[in-house]
Amino acid sequence: SRPRYDYDLVVLGGGSAGLACAKEAAGCGARVLCFDYVKPTPVGTKWGIGGTCVNVGCIPKKLMHQASLLGEAVHEAVAYGWNVDDQNLRPDWRKLVRSVQNHIKSVNWVTRVDLRDKKVEYVNSMCSFRDSHTIEYVAMPGAENRQVTSEYVVVAVGGRPRYPDIPGAVELGITSDDIFSYEREPGRTLVVGAGYVGLECACFLKGLGYEPTVMVRSIVLRGFDRQMSELLAAMMTERGIPFLGTTIPKAVERQADGRLLVRYHNTTTQKDGSDVFDTVLWAIGRKGLIEDLNLEAAGVKTHDDKIVVDGAEATSVPHIFAVGDIIYGRPELTPVAILSGRLLARRLFAGSTQLMDYADVATTVFTPLEYSCVGMSEETAIELRGADNIEVFHGYYKPTEFFIPQKSVRHCYLKAVAEVSGDQKILGLHYIGPVAGEVIQGFAAALKSGLTVKTLLNTVGIHPTTAEEFTRLSITKRSGRDPTPAS
């Protein structure tokens, strides 16, 4: 018999979440259509399929991070005996951007081939709801709208950077959507916002030899462990990145010489100030892309600019689901988007009942000493369990490879937040140091398996690594003992 709908599943958005869901569903035998369209940024940046992570997020960010770490490594190499001239070291920004963009284009290409192989239909158009089973899109500019119907719809439209509502912000500023393909050298850059995106951008710019300044409205890294966040900020300060604390931007103006005059206000001192920059980069958070979806026509409930879902990612309309950054109150991370999209497809088309577990997701801030964590912050543990019921093990440490180039070890620190009684179940692990993500990933699996302090301290370390420091955590905060190593 003729199917009731054109498709079993239509996915709105071809990013981490949408692609994972679409491919898995097609693999389960469903007839799947995926829409993806990127609206250009105010300065005209646009990109191909794959969403934020591939084009303007994780991937180009990690590559720029690596580029900046390599600059530092050249100086270290000299200390290790390499005969390289590290005096006139300068990056070729355009070459870096070209290399990064070439990699992205190859990923875009592979993504399209993969969709074809997996029999997911792809339409490069903006789309919206006409009713709860009908999606409308423009096939070609100027042409009439087309419609498709689907039994299930998955909304995976992600988000885009916000701009502050001040004069000059949109016309003269850029965001993370632009920086990875920016033609011009960034030069002296004001980074506004101290979330992880702002800090990461400031750090790779610094590592590449530019002069970033970070403007902080309140605190750095809201939502992360406070002690670790402050330590990270201190590390950045030591590396020569200035912070403008408790300051908000007021206006951006282009000067006669082409540079940008930024006026700002310090909310503590109540003083106004201004400074001149070559580039202003807004990193003040992201907004969910619900405005073009016509969600009212489908009856999907929203909260702020996000979509509200239940534990099975269902929206207020039972056959419409949402996954990835667009859902309210969940971690905005690519692996979260991918796994939740995949599990959803298996529930819809393969009889699975497995739900996404959003708890204890590890994450990393890619600053030059990286910060990675999994589980609870110290504050959260105290709030949920009470200070008397938790024990915090901590220590500073000295990575072996830091000695020869005499790198600062001042901010190499880690801690385990645990229950105080019994075998001391670990609630959170926090690490600042080299390759933090690589260090924490395995511990995240251990934590999800119920890791205790007893097991951790019975684990034999791998020597000489920095990860082994977790197996040597013997000092508790409660003891008041000095957590700095003797040698």
Ligand code: FAD
């Ligand atoms: P997206 O990847 O944003 O995909 C949504 C897609 O839908 C986009 O292509 C969008 O253009 C399209 N779309 C939107 N509306 C419509 C419409 N109406 N019609 C058709 N198409 C539409 N995460 C990590 O895990 N690790 C990191 O290191 C990391 N670094 C990051 C660095 C930066 C600078 C940024 C901005 C993000 C980073 N993230 C990182 C977060 C990660 O990129 C996101 O969590 C992830 O991309 C979310 O995937 P998504 O599928 O929900 O949305």
Ligand code: NA7
């Ligand atoms: P975040 O983590 O939301 O951080 C945004 C930062 O920008 C944060 O420091 C904010 O300070 C600051 N902010 C927000 N609005 C303003 C205005 N209007 N002026 C100045 N500063 C401002 O966003 P990211 O882009 O780093 O990360 C994107 C998402 O990925 C994020 O939502 C995470 O969940 C994952 P505040 O602390 O609010 O005072």
